[in-house]
Amino acid sequence: MARYCGGSLILFFVLVLVILSISPSQGFLGTEKKIKSQVFFSPKLVMNPGSVADSYLFDIDFPRGHIGLKAFDAEVVDEAGKPVPLHETYLHHWVVQPYYVRKGSKLPQPEMFRNPESNLDPISDIILVKNGGLCTSVGLRHFFGLGSETRQTSTYLPDPYAIEIGNPEETPDGYDEFKWLLNIHAIDTRGVEDKTGCIECLCHLYNVTIDDYKGGLYCCYDKSQCRVKSGFDNGEKTRSLYFKYTVRWVDWDSSVLPAKVYILDVTDSWKRSEGSIDSQEHICHLEYEVKPCKTNGDECIDVKKKSLMMPFNGYIVYATAHQHAGGIGGALYRENGEGICTSMPKYGNGDEPGNEAGYIVGMSSCYPADPVKVSYGETLKLEFNYSNEVGHTGVMGLFYIFVAQQLPEPNNSLPKLFEVPARSLSFLAILAVTVVVAFVVLIAAVIYRRQNQEDGYQSLST
Numbered sequence: 113m114a115r116y117c118g119g120s121l122i123l124f125f126v127l128v129l130v131i132l133s134i135s136p137s138q139g140f141l142g143t144e145k146k147i148k149s150q151v152f153f154s155p156k157l158v159m160n161p162g163s164v165a166d167s168y169l170f171d172i173d174f175p176r177g178h179i180g181l182k183a184f185d186a187e188v189v190d191e192a193g194k195p196v197p198l199h200e201t202y203l204h205h206w207v208v209q210p211y212y213v214r215k216g217s218k219l220p221q222p223e224m225f226r227n228p229e230s231n232l233d234p235i236s237d238i239i240l241v242k243n244g245g246l247c248t249s250v251g252l253r254h255f256f257g258l259g260s261e262t263r264q265t266s267t268y269l270p271d272p273y274a275i276e277i278g279n280p281e282e283t284p285d286g287y288d289e290f291k292w293l294l295n296i297h298a299i300d301t302r303g304v305e306d307k308t309g310c311i312e313c314l315c316h317l318y319n320v321t322i323d324d325y326k327g328g329l330y331c332c333y334d335k336s337q338c339r340v341k342s343g344f345d346n347g348e349k350t351r352s353l354y355f356k357y358t359v360r361w362v363d364w365d366s367s368v369l370p371a372k373v374y375i376l377d378v379t380d381s382w383k384r385s386e387g388s389i390d391s392q393e394h395i396c397h398l399e400y401e402v403k404p405c406k407t408n409g410d411e412c413i414d415v416k417k418k419s420l421m422m423p424f425n426g427y428i429v430y431a432t433a434h435q436h437a438g439g440i441g442g443a444l445y446r447e448n449g450e451g452i453c454t455s456m457p458k459y460g461n462g463d464e465p466g467n468e469a470g471y472i473v474g475m476s477s478c479y480p481a482d483p484v485k486v487s488y489g490e491t492l493k494l495e496f497n498y499s500n501e502v503g504h505t506g507v508m509g510l511f512y513i514f515v516a517q518q519l520p521e522p523n524n525s526l527p528k529l530f531e532v533p534a535r536s537l538s539f540l541a542i543l544a545v546t547v548v549v550a551f552v553v554l555i556a557a558v559i560y561r562r563q564n565q566e567d568g569y570q571s572l573s574t
C-alpha cells in the first residue's frame with residue numbers, strides 16, 4: 113500500500129515538473145524559442161525646418177553573437193523619447209545592413225562614409241554583408257528597411273524561422289565579428305511650402321537641377337534643403353531626433369531554421385538571357401516616376417509589372433511590399449497568375465504618430481499558411497499600382513520576401529498530427545507529454561513493484 117502511495121506521489125511530482133517546464137510561451141520541442149527583445153537609439157540627427165538628413169551610421173548598437181533575427185521595428189522620436197509624426201519629420205527610408213571590419217583597422221569615421229558605395233574599399237577594411245538578392249549590386253543589400261510605413265508594418269518572422277547572423281564559421285579570416293550600418297533618410301517638413309513636393313523630392317523645391325530628372329533621391333541628398341514658407345519662423349526650431357529601434361531575436365541553435373532576405377524591385381532592368389541565373393545582372397533603378405493620367409476618368413491607375421527569375425530553391429514564409437504615398441497596392445504572382453501575396457498600403461486619417469492623414473502608415477504583410485515553394489529558375493511576377501490622378505516622382509515598388517531553405521521536419525513535432533492553430537499547440541503539447549510521462553511513470557512503478565516483490569521472494573527463499 114505504502115509503495116502505491118509513493119508511486120502516485122512521484123507521478124504527481126513529475127507531472128507538475130513537466131507542466132512547469134513547458135510554459136506556453138516556450139511552446140513545444142523548441143520550435144518556438146524564447147524571443148529576446150531590446151530597444152536601441154541611434155546617434156542623434158539634428159534637423160531644421162526643410163532640412164534633409166541622409167546619414168550612414170556605422171557600428172550602431174545591436175544584439176551581438178550568433179543569433180537569429182526575428183523582427184526589426186522602428187520609429188523616429190524626439191529628445192524626450194516622444195514619437196514624431198510624419199507630417200513633421202517624414203521618414204523617407206531607413207535600411208540596416210551588417211558588415212565585417214578587418215581586425216586592427218581603425219574604425220571609419222561616420223562622416224567619411226556619406227555613401228559607402230562610393231567611398232569604401234570593400235576589399236580592405238570593410239566587407240558589407242549582402243542579403244540573398246536580387247539587386248545587391250545597386251543598393252538593395254539590406255536585411256531590413258522601410259519608410260513612412262514603419263510604425264504599422266509587421267516585420268516579424270514566424271517560428272521556427274529566423275535570419276541567421278553572426279555565425280562564427282562564416283566570419284572571413286582576419287575580420288572581426290559583425291557590426292551594423294544604419295542608413296536613415298529623413299526630411300523635416302515643418303513650415304515647408306509644399307509638403308508633398310518635399311517628400312517626393314521635387315528637384316526645384318531643393319534648388320537642384322539635373323537634366324530631365326524631376327524628382328527623387330538625387331535631389332534630396334544629405335544636408336540639402338527644401339523650400340520653407342516665407343515668413344516661417346525658423347529660429348528655435350532646431351531639434352534632435354533619434355531613430356528608435358526594437359530588435360527581436362533568438363539565440364541560434366539547430367531548432368531554428370534559417371531564412372534569407374530577398375528584395376524584388378519592379379524597376380529591375382533584368383532580362384531573360386542565356387547563361388546562369390546567378391550571374392545575370394540586375395540593374396535596379398529603385399525609383400520611378402508616375403505621370404498624371406490624361407483622361408480624368410475613374411481609371412487613373414498606373415500599373416507597373418516586372419517578371420523576375422528566382423535564383424533559389426526555398427519557401428516564402430513572409431512577404432510585404434514597399435510603396436510611397438499614392439500607392440494603392442502591390443502583388444506577387446507566379447508566372448501562371450496564381451497569387452502569392454498582395455500587400456496593401458494603409459493610409460492614416462488623423463494627426464497622431466502612426467496615423468498621419470495622407471501618409472502610408474503601414475503595409476500589410478503575408479504569412480502564407482503553407483509556405484510558398486519556389487524553385488530555382490522559376491519566374492515570379494511583380495505588380496505595383498499607383499493612383500495617377502496626380503503625378504508622383506521618386507516612387508518605389510519593392511517586394512521583401514523571407515525565404516526558408518527548408519521546412520520543419522513534419523514528423524519531428526507531434527502537434528503536426530493535429531490540424532490546430534498554433535496558439536492551442538502548447539496546450540496539446542502539454543497534454544501529450546503529460547500522458548506519455550504518466551504512462552512511463554506508471555510502467556516504471558509497476559516494474560519497481562514487481563522487482564521488489566521478487567526481491568522479497570528471493571530473500572525468503574535464501
Ligand SMILES: *[C@@H]1O[C@H](CO)[C@@H](O)[C@H](O)[C@H]1NC(C)=O
Nearest residue numbers: 162317318319337338339340
Ligand atoms: C533657392 O534659390 C533661390 C534663388 O537662388 C533662393 O532665393 C532660395 O533661398 C533657395 N532656396 C533654398 C531652399 O535653398
Ligand SMILES: *[C@@H]1O[C@H](CO)[C@@H](O)[C@H](O)[C@H]1NC(C)=O
Nearest residue numbers: 413415440441442443495497
Ligand atoms: C492593380 O490594378 C489592376 C487594374 O485596375 C488590377 O487588376 C490589379 O488587381 C491591381 N493590383 C493590385 C495589387 O492592387
Ligand SMILES: *[C@@H]1O[C@H](CO)[C@@H](O)[C@H](O)[C@H]1NC(C)=O
Nearest residue numbers: 520521522523524525528529
Ligand atoms: C512522416 O509521416 C508520414 C505520414 O505519417 C510518413 O508517410 C512519412 O514517411 C514520415 N516521414 C519520415 C521521415 O518519417
